[in-house]
Amino acid sequence: MPSRARAGSSVDDTAPGGRLPADLTSFEGRRTDLNQVKRLLGETRLLTLAGFGGVGKTRLALRAARELVRSHPDGVTWVELADVRDPCLLRQAVVEALDLPDLPGRDTWSVALQHVAERRILLVLDNCEHVLEPVAEIVDELLRHSPGLRVLATSRQTLGVPGETVFSVAPLPVPPPEKAAEPGVASLFPSLALFRERAASVVPGFELTPANQVAAVELVRKLEGIPLAIELAAVKLRVLGLDELVRRLDARLDVLRHSARTGPSRHRTIEATIDWSYDLCTDDERTLWARASVFTGGFGVEAAEAVCAGGTLPEEAVLDVLEGLLEKSVLSRVESHGQVRFRMLEPLREHGQHRLRVLGEHDDLVHRHLEWVEGLVGEACLQWFGPLQEAWCTTLRLEQANLRAAAEHCLTHEPCHERSLPLVGTPWFLWIALFLDEGRQWLERAVATCPASTTDRAVALGTLGYVAGLQGDQARAAEAADEARGIAVALGDSRVEAYATHVAGLSALFHDPQRSKELLTRALGLYDGHDALDDHLTAVRVQLALAHIYCGEVDAAQEHFDACRELCTLTGERWLFSYALYGLGFVEKMRGDAERAVELARQALDIKWFFRDLCGLATTMDLLAWAQADAGRHQDAACLLGAAESLWTSFGIRLFGSPDWLSKMRDAEQACRRELGDRVFETAFRAGREMSHADAIATALGRVQVPSPTALADPTVVKLTRREQQIADLVAEGLSNRAISERLVISPRTAEGHVENILAKLGFHSRSQVAAWVVEKRVTMPSAARS
Template identity: 45%
Template sequence: MAERTSPAGAGNLPATVTSFVGRRQEIGEVRKLLGAARLVTLTGVGGVGKTRLAIETGAEASTAFADGVWLVDLAPVRQSELVAQAVVTALGIPDQSTKPPVEQLIDHLARRHALILLDNCEHLVEACAVLTDRLLRACARVRVLATSRQVLGIAGEHVYQVPPLSVPDPDAPPPAEALGQYESVHLLLDRATAIRPGFALSDANRVAVARLCGRLDGIPLAIELAASRLRSLPLSEVVDRLENRFALLTGGSPAALPRQRTLRALIDWSHDLCTAEERLLWARLSVFAGGFDLEAAEGVCADDVLPRTKIVDLVDHLVAQSVVQAVERDGQVRYWMLETIREYGWDRLATSDEHTALRTRHQEFFGRLADHIAATWYGPGQEEGLARLRADHRNLEAALEWSISNGKVEQALSLVAALRHHWCADGFLSEGRRWLDRALDLPGPRPPERTTALWVAGWVMLQQGDYDGAEARLAECEKLAAELGDEVAPYMALSLRGTAALFRGHLPEALDCFEAASAGLTRVGHAGGTLFTDFQTAIACAHACDEQAAEKGERAIALSEELGERWTRSYALYALGLHAWAHGELDSATTLARAGLQIQRGFNDHVGAAVLIELLAWIAASKKEFDHAARLLGAIRSIWRAIGTSLSAFGPHLDSHHARCERQVLHALRADAWEVALAEGGRMDHDQAISYALDGRTALHPVVPATADEVLTRREGEVAALVAEGLSNRQIAEVLVLSPRTVDGHVERILAKLGFASRAQVAAWVASSGTR
């Protein structure tokens, strides 16, 4: 590549031959770090674009360094003692001195204002760290921007993790006109059109494009290699062949470094830099789907060969080498690997004899986790338990798949039943039913675990409105429990028969079932089952206008408080609120319903939140707060759609109250006002709906979005409109007859002014504000 020089004629940055896609935010953040720190290290997995980001950042920052920006490529250097000499050579320092290379560098740079880009430091980390420390201490106006899969680890180092390019959801891609706003898609289109000029996004190929970019994790090198395959293969075949991605992605440029010509060679480079223990842990960690925490890594990956005491340090080393990514949320750290890295490790594992043993340990670990959460459910920590199951949802699915596909009947039934609150209180009804059906349909003996799985299946089916299917499962549960001598399952089945009667509107039958189930569960000492039955008894009493509703609800709350749990307490508060509303005690009903909904805020129980918001809508209509009621009804519609069930599944009493509320609001509001309020509520997501129901003041979405004239300059408005049309910065420059650098600056300022992080957000803002 030709060199591009700084205005002062100094520097050796190469002139790039392909366009630079995206990364405006990253360039801004790295330049900001360079303004505050003298050493910034860009880390990230191989192929993520560290080198290109460093070069582009250096080019943009070149005017700030009077003595130039200098790129030092250390990839070809194999011996640590040659690092300093490589820098001397890259800076063009005459090699006529008898001084060591480090001293030559210090003499040359002592009074110069320069930026040194040390590229590909990972295989020479110690030597690079020592050299950089010497230079920064001796040369006050020198700054260093390093790229490495492992941090240098010296004082003053600021680390910037280079993320993959933004990718669309491969399972729910946006329309074609919005898809191009994702950086990975933009890169694919840019590189694909270079070899197939007619290639373009369309409704016909948008799903394949989204799958391709998503499955390649937004890694630029992988996307470029895939794009090169479009020279000879149709897009659909490239996507299909990604099942064997390492064999497919071998079409790199012959001008590239050998390790960059194929995806496997690139990851081989990282693998070769790891110790034997790090390689073994890398392979074992590939058993996790969707991430893991340290406890899981220790529980699944440790054995006599790789002791538990070493796991934490080895994970840390893999994070430092960008093989494993770490994310901290709410004070908890979880780890994950890009799918490409994970598949590489899995390939290594599959060739060993420990594949089956590791999958078994993985299944056993998550089986114990689910058992513990189920066993301690009716006590403190319910929100945390569900959050843990949500975080490990994909691992739980992998454990279930392993158990079922290998015919492990007891393990499959035990795990699918232990996940009952994940299915029913965490928004996974359809998935829960699918896994329950698969586990219950396994051939072979009928172990004790089957009885619990049967009543759990009945519970899931009831929430979906499948009463007949549920009662068939409950009947089998009762029969098998009698054969096996299970004391708890018959009463749980009887409690759920009461639920079925309640949902069918047969209140006397429901109350009889609940009373008998509660007595039986109390007798066998199952406090959780008693509480589960008692809050439903209170709801049935409230629907029947039975004065026992208050007594039953308060009894359930007292037991809930005694156990330290919160989930059933929210339903008991709902029952008391329903009872108060039916008796015209509107202020009390509001307080009780909001207290129940406040608890639901800590859960992901869409059903529980929906029925409480329903109740608050009825109360608002009774108070003649018709606008508020209409918005709540709109939010409820959206929530029921997201759940995949409906209010009618939970009984005709709820349906009749809902219909009466709608009639009241429609009668009070003009038709257009009703539609507007309904639409406003419908735009709320689950969390927004809860917030609005609790305080009535939460902003939904800007009702009148700010226009470009109010926020941006005229030129910035023009640039924003073209961004929304999917044009690249270079294309915008051609349309507006500006330099690409000028357009880059406009886009950077637009993102900063609007507080956005991506071009897709700019496009959405333009659409909502009517800017064109």
């Protein structure tokens, strides 16, 4: 039976299931979610779509309702509850939506129960959170009386009805910064596609172009893929240019004010949506919402207890209040590597920041957050070299945004300037092992902001020299190390002098191995005279061993590497253990045992991949390529040389610019070119260079095969069917399987099957390799033959 629409709503009279609310905008990026919702509704009688206001729950429910009409022969009934504030009117709203005739003298609710009891109906209850308890009672009653009824609810909180299944609706995926300028990125990321579609609706002729795409990506990233926020932003393009809109996003709650006069009142502005969620919270939940806004990138329970408890919110109450905010979709829950964290979407966090200032607690909470980060870093420094290292790696990666926020606060607030030095300078491993690509900027800013000759500055300069040296900037590395050593000597601090000498020796390693050996030997002696942490002692011995290798002293190098391996094994340390394995692999290569070198390099690479240690991954990938060339596997070596180049370009200069190391690379390349020929070498090298880092590691570890020699040697030998060749050409254009299916008017599954067949025939494992093969084929085949 058709359902009656709520008065004042837009309806679609042509909908096959009755008068459902009309789709006023397109449905972007939810196909996977939609399929999951439809599947779950086939398995459960009550499904709640939960999520933050504006995330797209209603749009998803509406699309699901449209597509489920045929499986509910007695109709789909839509009940809009946003404007129903009085719980007593809820039953009336359901009765009206069911479009039941007036029956004087009879209880309308009893009529409704009898009506649904005899039918197979999908009842959609939209926006339940503000009347949660009475809605839960009604749903429970309806389900008990109606075996053929299914209920789909949208709510910021779960209903809590027995048998309820909850589907969390997440924001739309956003492009990472590194893809901002890539052609066709909108087809891969629904948030950008939504923005493009809505922008075109308000600015006829709007298109994403190379000139504006980066700004559009920045916008959807700042809005975190929230559909409502994206749509509100697009509306403002009537009066603001895209670049101007992005610049003004810091004042988002003022800028993004919807001027439309239709739709639920809470959708007129993103601010109204957030305020509505705030009004639903208890006093404790509002307090925690405001205080937790000081975190960036998420937080765990212990962090919330440490930073947010106090006053009217005791520490023991924080866990229960977190649960309340989670139920109301103010927070989202993420579990990674066994750690449960909570995250607040950026618009909600900004709202919390505003409330925090109104409460007069902002400065105090920022200070407490800084103290918490400093404590976290201090504990990490004490426990890094040991059995908890991998756990600390996970924790520090998860807390990266909070570390950044604390560092930024120190560097932009004068009373905290000096605190920036130990925060970024002491945890040297933080930048070397985890965040090499960003460590340089924090260290440069800290030493520039704090010019006084203190021990903390000397340590920070030492760490800066360490990072600069690994990036190939040996001039800056030597300068920083010399200044650090000068401060240490002036202050009479031989422990810091050891560190500065260590860094100077590392920098010299890449251009003067003999000088490096002298400096590193001196540093080792200085370290031995103090209670130095084992990580410094182990690192200096790894680097001293490499200096011995380039001085032709392989046996001495092995002694140091063996000692490092034994100490790491004894203590449970893993990161420097991987460097010991790398070094021992280098020793075996120098002694001519290529197979043992390959084995050790792969062991090292596997460990380094866990840490995402770019420097270690790049150096080890090169070593593995050299060893594979020595072992006669020249195509593997060529591919790995290309993969190594990709890793190096992500953070620094190939092999630190070291002539000695570069000569090893050139020897391997020349051997590969002699055996493969230039064309096959270049194709294999390009295939490796174009792999993702994950694919490159899998290839290096032997978990997937290097591309087929036949395909690389002669692209004309491998024969694809006409359809497969057509699809391979589209893959080379950068089209996804879905885009291919739309272009060729075939199903996505069929397109996927063709791509898999192409990969199998060619012996490839990535789309980038197919693209390279297509390009090579075009070069080697005459145009007439291709046609």
